[in-house]
Amino acid sequence: MAASPYAYFQRRIVPLAEAKIGIMTHAFNYGTAVFEGIRGNWNQGQQQLYLFRPQDHFERLHRSARVCRINLAYTVDQMMKLTLEVAERSQYREDVYMRPLAYKSAEKVGVRLHGIEDDFLIFITPFGPYLDVTKGIRCCVSSWRRIDDNSIPARAKVTGGYINSALAKSEAVEDGYDEAIMLTQEGHVSEGSGENIFLVMNGKLVTPPSSDNILIGITREAVMTLAREELGIATVERTLDRSELFTCDEVFLTGTAAHVTSVAEIDRRPVGGRQGIGPITAKLQQLYFETIRGDNPKYRHWLVPVYAAVAQKK
Numbered sequence: 001m002a003a004s005p006y007a008y009f010q011r012r013i014v015p016l017a018e019a020k021i022g023i024m025t026h027a028f029n030y031g032t033a034v035f036e037g038i039r040g041n042w043n044q045g046q047q048q049l050y051l052f053r054p055q056d057h058f059e060r061l062h063r064s065a066r067v068c069r070i071n072l073a074y075t076v077d078q079m080m081k082l083t084l085e086v087a088e089r090s091q092y093r094e095d096v097y098m099r100p101l102a103y104k105s106a107e108k109v110g111v112r113l114h115g116i117e118d119d120f121l122i123f124i125t126p127f128g129p130y131l132d133v134t135k136g137i138r139c140c141v142s143s144w145r146r147i148d149d150n151s152i153p154a155r156a157k158v159t160g161g162y163i164n165s166a167l168a169k170s171e172a173v174e175d176g177y178d179e180a181i182m183l184t185q186e187g188h189v190s191e192g193s194g195e196n197i198f199l200v201m202n203g204k205l206v207t208p209p210s211s212d213n214i215l216i217g218i219t220r221e222a223v224m225t226l227a228r229e230e231l232g233i234a235t236v237e238r239t240l241d242r243s244e245l246f247t248c249d250e251v252f253l254t255g256t257a258a259h260v261t262s263v264a265e266i267d268r269r270p271v272g273g274r275q276g277i278g279p280i281t282a283k284l285q286q287l288y289f290e291t292i293r294g295d296n297p298k299y300r301h302w303l304v305p306v307y308a309a310v311a312q313k314k
Contacts, residue, residue, distance in 0.1 A: 006089045007123040008082045013089065016123055024107035026116050031160020033103035034064035037256040039127070040087060040096040040306065041292045049092065049306040050294045052256075054080055056218045058100065064156035065102050069113040072102045074120055080304070083122055087306045090124050097127035097257075101159075130194075130257035133285065136264020136277055137178035139192070139251075141242060142168040146182040146190035146213045154213040162194075169193040179253065181245065181266065184212050189240035195258045196220040198235075200250035200272075200280050205235040212239055219254045219288075222302065226287045233280065245271075250278030259292075260285045 009019035027033040036057040040049045058076040065072040074082075083098055090096075105119035131137055144167045147154055152161040164182075172180035172193070180193045189208055191197055196217040199206045205227055208214050227233040245251065249272045251263035262277040262285070264270065272278055277285070290296040294303055 003090060003092045003094075003126075005092075005124050006086050007121060008086055009121045009123075010119065013082075013085060016125075019121065019123065021105075022107050024109065025103075026106050026108055027103035027159065029109070030104070030111055031158065031163075032068065032070075032113065032116070033101055033159040034061060034068055034070060035099060035101040035157050035159055036061045038083070038098040038100070039256050039292065040092070040098060040124075041294075042092070042094050042096075043293045043295070046294055047093075047307070048294060049087065049096065050292065050303040051083070051087070051098065051306065052292045053218050053222070053302050054083060054098075054304055060157070060218070061100060061102060064153075064158065067153045067156040068158060070102045070104065071118045072120060073118075079120075079122075084304070084306060086122050086124055088308075092124070092126060094126055095128055097125050099123050099125070103159075127257070130255075130259075131178060131253070131261045133259055133261050136262040136271070136275075137253075138176075138265045139179045139181050139263050140172050140175060140177045140267055141245070142171060142180035142182050142193075144168040144171065144180070144182065145185050148185050149213055155210065155216060157215065165193040179261075179263075183242060187242065188212050189242060189245065190214055192253050192255070192258070195253035195255035195261070198223070198252050198254065199240065199244060199248040200252075200278060201244075201248045203233065203280075205233060205280075206240065206244075206248070207235060207237055208240055209237040217255055219256055219259070222291070223254050223260060223284055223288060226291065226299075227280075227284060230287055231280070231283060248272065250281050252278075252281045252284070260288045 005016040007019040104116040106117040168180035224235045291299045
């Protein structure tokens, strides 16, 4: 069967091409929506598409919805079932991206959260590498500061807040870099334009705490677990200053889109004084990719197979 994308939209599963919103939709005009990005990773040998930690994504979606006063009238189990049905109907045999989104769906003009109807949708699209994970990328420290939690809640995945990321990303790419690293209003290291950041220092992982306006990433937590359980490497969560980016041993980014991506250069300074991917980053990359593609049985509980008939044979 050839791949053909579907969506869950207005309480029906329909071909993606039929899922359209009106131009007056509140979320379109004011960014009043919250979302998740769920990777589906294709395993050619097993002929299986594995969703990575979808339950955790849906639990975070509920938390984001509460922050933004969006009534998400679906349980985690209900959203899981719908996501699997959309993915199974679409019949992709490649890496994909699932986007569940809860949004203010009324076609009304006016800046507010109260008194606006809510809805929920899911769509799927093919999604290959977001950044080049085979070699280290080049980053710059952005002139755009990371949104503050007292301005736009940093712990919620709010669609409107991603203009902050878009400004930083475009600035970086147009200046000849691959990605941006953003600082807090106080000048501390926060995250990439769409990724969490880790530094390797003295054999440990060091990463900014939630109080430095990071989105608490699901991939971030998975990498911390793999480092601890498989490599015996501890993670320290603490505030990081900009200069530490230039004095650490290794830097890498994590995220649903970015996976585990090594950073080779920051502001034209080679990270760790080396070329290529550092040894700890390389080990974590290998562990992570084995895990998300279903080749590490120890972490199979993080995965949900899309194609049930294939899964039953395993």
